[in-house]
Amino acid sequence: MKILDGQLVSQATKDELKIKVAQLVAEGKKVPHLAAILVGTNGASETYVGSKVRTCEEIGFRSTLVRLEDTISEYKLLETIEQLNNDMDVDGILVQLPLPKHISDEKVINAIHPSKDVDGFHPVSVGKMVQSLPTFIPATPHGIMLMLEHYKINTKGMHAVVIGRSNIVGRPMSILLSANTNPGNCTVTICHSATKNLKELCLQADIIVAALGRPEFVTADMVKDGAIVIDVGITRVADATKKRGYALKGDVQFDTVSPKCSWITPVPGGVGPMTIAALMKNTYNACLTKH
Ligand SMILES: NC(=O)C1=CN([C@@H]2O[C@H](COP(=O)(O)OP(=O)(O)OC[C@H]3O[C@@H](n4cnc5c(N)ncnc54)[C@H](OP(=O)(O)O)[C@@H]3O)[C@@H](O)[C@H]2O)C=CC1
Numbered sequence: 615m616k617i618l619d620g621q622l623v624s625q626a627t628k629d630e631l632k633i634k635v636a637q638l639v640a641e642g643k644k645v646p647h648l649a650a651i652l653v654g655t656n657g658a659s660e661t662y663v664g665s666k667v668r669t670c671e672e673i674g675f676r677s678t679l680v681r682l683e684d685t686i687s688e689y690k691l692l693e694t695i696e697q698l699n700n701d702m703d704v705d706g707i708l709v710q711l712p713l714p715k716h717i718s719d720e721k722v723i724n725a726i727h728p729s730k731d732v733d734g735f736h737p738v739s740v741g742k743m744v745q746s747l748p749t750f751i752p753a754t755p756h757g758i759m760l761m762l763e764h765y766k767i768n769t770k771g772m773h774a775v776v777i778g779r780s781n782i783v784g785r786p787m788s789i790l791l792s793a794n795t796n797p798g799n800c801t802v803t804i805c806h807s808a809t810k811n812l813k814e815l816c817l818q819a820d821i822i823v824a825a826l827g828r829p830e831f832v833t834a835d836m837v838k839d840g841a842i843v844i845d846v847g848i849t850r851v852a853d854a855t856k857k858r859g860y861a862l863k864g865d866v867q868f869d870t871v872s873p874k875c876s877w878i879t880p881v882p883g884g885v886g887p888m889t890i891a892a893l894m895k896n897t898y899n900a901c902l903t904k905h
């Protein structure tokens with residue numbers, strides 16, 4: 615069993631970007647600028663947005679964090695996005711999800727100008743991705759593809775089972791793995807809460823991507839020998855023995871599943887850091903179109 619080390623690959627990706635940014639500075643060109651909007655004070659969202667902003671600083675990007683009260687009106691949020699759309703210095707705009715219930719995710723995502731849609735959630739970006747046209751690829755599936763690429767894993771002809779069909783992870787993952795690319799060229803099965811024979815499907819998988827948000831859902835009896843297992847899930851589970859009062863659990867029961875795998879991602883230190891690295895890549899690319 616070998617570990618797909620998200621921390622390591624993410625560091626390598628960030629180091630590459632750092633050099634590229636230094637070149638932009640040397641040439642007197644504008645550096646990438648990411649604007650992140652955080653609505654409310656959800657603990658996990660604070661952690662993720664904080665880490666995105668910190669990473670920007672680390673590699674020499676500009677960043678702007680816009681914090682809004684969770685009582686903010688949808689109109690005000692849309693207005694904030696419009697200001698960032700019109701701000702020439704801002705290259706990428708990200709609105710951290712989930713949003714409070716009174717705000718429509720769809721309206722917010724649609725409001726971001728496609729040229730600044732570094733999350734790749736806008737219908738224009740999704741449409742281009744489906745057609746294999748150049749566009750912003752959602753950070754989590756993009757990060758997973760970068761990791762497979764880094765380890766030179768040839769996925770051609772493999773059967774991939776993706777568990778979860780969300781717009782931010784499962785659905786785009788299934789599209790990327792089925793594309794005529796390398797990594798890619800997989801035969802993909804996408805599963806969700808109405809899937810009847812999930813265990814049988816998983817047992818046929820050469821690659822399992824678990825993105826359902828149920829801690830330790832994938833157990834050893836669902837995984838065939840030699841499979842590649844990508845664990846996207848991150849759930850905070852109360853644990854008094856931990857410094858922060860919780861432990862992070864993936865969707866895969868790591869201790870029992872890992873001995874059967876050819877490759878597996880850990881949680882933490884797997885897909886999470888790659889998500890951040892992919893977002894940085896997207897932001898750099900958004901900036902490049904202006905040079
Ligand atoms: N590491 C990272 O960078 C990231 C991690 N995450 C984590 O990944 C997980 C998934 O996130 P996200 O996609 O946003 O979650 P969602 O809740 O939006 O989607 C979950 C998906 O899993 C399906 N599902 C739920 N229960 C089952 C089940 N018992 N059997 C089969 N399918 C099931 C749902 O089906 P249905 O559609 O029918 O409801 C849905 O399609 C979460 O733990 C999240 O924290 C998310 C983003 C980034």
Ligand SMILES: Nc1nc(=O)c2c([nH]1)NC[C@@H]1CN(c3ccc(C(=O)N[C@@H](CCC(=O)O)C(=O)O)cc3)C=[N+]21
Nearest residue numbers: 661662709710711712733753882883884885886887889
């Ligand atoms: N508009 C939007 N874009 C997103 O990309 C987005 C989002 N909303 N909402 C929530 C999910 C989740 N997500 C993560 C990012 C980093 C880690 C990450 O860095 N994880 C670390 C651990 C972090 C910790 O200590 O909690 C790891 O796995 O090693 C995890 C999850 C981005 N998301």
